[in-house]
Amino acid sequence: MNAEVVENAPVSFHRAEKDLPFVPYQDGVMFQLLQVNIEAGLWVVRVRAEPGATFQRHKHTGQVLAFTSCGSWRYLEYPEVNTAGSYLYEPAGAVHTLIVPDSNDGITDIWFAINGANLDLDSDGNVETVLDAGTVLEIYRAQCKAFGHPAPDVIGA
Amino acid sequence: MNAEVVENAPVSFHRAEKDLPFVPYQDGVMFQLLQVNIEAGLWVVRVRAEPGATFQRHKHTGQVLAFTSCGSWRYLEYPEVNTAGSYLYEPAGAVHTLIVPDSNDGITDIWFAINGANLDLDSDGNVETVLDAGTVLEIYRAQCKAFGHPAPDVIGA
Amino acid sequence: MNAEVVENAPVSFHRAEKDLPFVPYQDGVMFQLLQVNIEAGLWVVRVRAEPGATFQRHKHTGQVLAFTSCGSWRYLEYPEVNTAGSYLYEPAGAVHTLIVPDSNDGITDIWFAINGANLDLDSDGNVETVLDAGTVLEIYRAQCKAFGHPAPDVIGA
Amino acid sequence: MNAEVVENAPVSFHRAEKDLPFVPYQDGVMFQLLQVNIEAGLWVVRVRAEPGATFQRHKHTGQVLAFTSCGSWRYLEYPEVNTAGSYLYEPAGAVHTLIVPDSNDGITDIWFAINGANLDLDSDGNVETVLDAGTVLEIYRAQCKAFGHPAPDVIGA
Numbered sequence: 200m201n202a203e204v205v206e207n208a209p210v211s212f213h214r215a216e217k218d219l220p221f222v223p224y225q226d227g228v229m230f231q232l233l234q235v236n237i238e239a240g241l242w243v244v245r246v247r248a249e250p251g252a253t254f255q256r257h258k259h260t261g262q263v264l265a266f267t268s269c270g271s272w273r274y275l276e277y278p279e280v281n282t283a284g285s286y287l288y289e290p291a292g293a294v295h296t297l298i299v300p301d302s303n304d305g306i307t308d309i310w311f312a313i314n315g316a317n318l319d320l321d322s323d324g325n326v327e328t329v330l331d332a333g334t335v336l337e338i339y340r341a342q343c344k345a346f347g348h349p350a351p352d353v354i355g356a
Numbered sequence: 357m358n359a360e361v362v363e364n365a366p367v368s369f370h371r372a373e374k375d376l377p378f379v380p381y382q383d384g385v386m387f388q389l390l391q392v393n394i395e396a397g398l399w400v401v402r403v404r405a406e407p408g409a410t411f412q413r414h415k416h417t418g419q420v421l422a423f424t425s426c427g428s429w430r431y432l433e434y435p436e437v438n439t440a441g442s443y444l445y446e447p448a449g450a451v452h453t454l455i456v457p458d459s460n461d462g463i464t465d466i467w468f469a470i471n472g473a474n475l476d477l478d479s480d481g482n483v484e485t486v487l488d489a490g491t492v493l494e495i496y497r498a499q500c501k502a503f504g505h506p507a508p509d510v511i512g513a
Numbered sequence: 514m515n516a517e518v519v520e521n522a523p524v525s526f527h528r529a530e531k532d533l534p535f536v537p538y539q540d541g542v543m544f545q546l547l548q549v550n551i552e553a554g555l556w557v558v559r560v561r562a563e564p565g566a567t568f569q570r571h572k573h574t575g576q577v578l579a580f581t582s583c584g585s586w587r588y589l590e591y592p593e594v595n596t597a598g599s600y601l602y603e604p605a606g607a608v609h610t611l612i613v614p615d616s617n618d619g620i621t622d623i624w625f626a627i628n629g630a631n632l633d634l635d636s637d638g639n640v641e642t643v644l645d646a647g648t649v650l651e652i653y654r655a656q657c658k659a660f661g662h663p664a665p666d667v668i669g670a
Numbered sequence: 671m672n673a674e675v676v677e678n679a680p681v682s683f684h685r686a687e688k689d690l691p692f693v694p695y696q697d698g699v700m701f702q703l704l705q706v707n708i709e710a711g712l713w714v715v716r717v718r719a720e721p722g723a724t725f726q727r728h729k730h731t732g733q734v735l736a737f738t739s740c741g742s743w744r745y746l747e748y749p750e751v752n753t754a755g756s757y758l759y760e761p762a763g764a765v766h767t768l769i770v771p772d773s774n775d776g777i778t779d780i781w782f783a784i785n786g787a788n789l790d791l792d793s794d795g796n797v798e799t800v801l802d803a804g805t806v807l808e809i810y811r812a813q814c815k816a817f818g819h820p821a822p823d824v825i826g827a
Contacts, residue, residue: 208415208451209709210434216441233443238680239710240575240605240629243421243443258365260574260630260645261554264400266423266467268441277368284373284425286390286400286467288511291554291629292647294365310423310443312469315554315605315629316574318643326640329632331574333606354445364647366552395523396553397732397762397786417731417787417802418711448711448786449804472711472762472786473731475800483797486789488731490763522729522765525748530755547757557735557757572679578714580737580781582755591682598687598739600704600714600781602825608679624737624757626783668759 212354219351221245222342227252227299232339234354235332242332243312243354248272250303256296257330261315263289270307272299281309291315369511376508378402379499384409384456389496391511392489399489400469400511405429407460412484413453418472420446427464429456438466448472526668533665535559536656541566541613546653548668549646556646557626557668562586564617569641570610575629577603584621586613595623605629683825690822692716693813698723698770703810705825706803713803714783714825719743721774726798727767732786734760741778743770752780762786 214233221229227249234243240261248270256275265287273280274295281287289295291314299307316331336356343351371390378386384406391400397418405427413432422444430437431452438444446452448471456464473488493513500508528547535543541563548557554575562584570589579601587594588609595601603609605628613621630645650670657665685704692700698720705714711732719741727746736758744751745766752758760766762785770778787802807827814822 211446213436238604279370290552395761447709525760527750593684
């Protein structure tokens, strides 16, 4: 360690809440794409879901870390309810269906760091769609454009 | 993909905010250790810092993801101020000194997923202490015990 | 750092070439499964392919590192030929078809560390099969049993 | 999955054995740097060690995967001897001293994928040097220049 190493150290990358827009992902769900690392297969996303929102059952091919800021949600397959301050670790291989209770009062706000792909499954367990860093970036850019936002400055894009 | 694969899928691991205590890390800083993966070198921690808190300058050997719930803070080495809803990505090799402004009103609450070690540096840039998944678990367990909490059920410990 | 930290340091995990059998994966291809980390989505495998072997076109959801000991092979989609001592880095999202030339004299021997899943694709680009740490372990165990080997001591299994 | 996704898929990165020079690392040890990902803290290196070579005791902050092509070596701290075809998985936190027996006949050739830093330790367990993706790249470039090779085309550099 010496001064030169410290001077050459990489900087960090900050995005304030207002730096990147929340845009529709699906009915009752808005999202903000914070970071993609397409080569590594990492995508970091913040999701705001209205009461009653659900996400198609999917299998993960990598680890997921989730931190909940407000609201409440759970996976249909597990009993635990995520609320403000909850942390959830999802191993690779996990298969589940995200549900936000109808009975919630307001928005549920979840930050996810997702490694690998979400393999969205049909009712027979076949892979219907592959959602990964590359495809989520395409979706985010298209939705930003469609809703009149400038090209978003996603970290790593 | 078939029924058997889904049935054998690993479950996820949830910790509600109240499941694990916040204990002192240093003067003006409380922390909650959510997960360790000692073999992979991953530790997930939530930090609550009072106005004026600072952390020793350190170099990271792996990537760090940080989400801020409330308050404000920055690294002495960069201009950006993290506030509620901020996301910060710190590459491996980053060297910086965390500071919480004296002028803050209340607590600053930050969730970190840290890969690798924090190499705490003295003023000459020498490595004084190595903080990693293994050592942070020892500290957390000791502080839980010292403050009268039961043995904490950290994910992966 | 002190004596205690060193004494508690995790050990490493060694497998000699003869510790784990090579068993058939498909026509003209034998494989040895060295390590799985199902929670992380990592699998480490060694493949021995005869002249003319091919692997179905697949998309990777995580990074792959490959080191070739002998023989020659390439992906149909790229011009570079891997030979003894070649290193290949495959980013997440890569889509390709492994081919071993008919004109090879002997065995091609490749060591792979694979993160995430191989999504085997049909000719229309639909996902036909998902090969990951969990499924490859099932296949390896079944083939070891079928070919009269004892239960294999795969790292992490 | 559709044609567009496949067309946009990232390519892979190949380095043949002759594409990057082996240069001296220390007495009795030559090395070839194949890949660095400084932001992720990954470095991939091939090492050729003469009989009797040793590496300073070090602690790893991330996981290491090692494949041995020829020769023999072990860590002073563990009994297992790595030989041709051996695979070794070293978890984060491992502390050890690499030794190549004096009694070896020829070169020992090892391929390593190293996550994080090697913390080289003095006899009291203090960190003497931090070797990581950034510093190993500086060393490799300097040695290539010193030994009359052109600037090396390391993946990710």
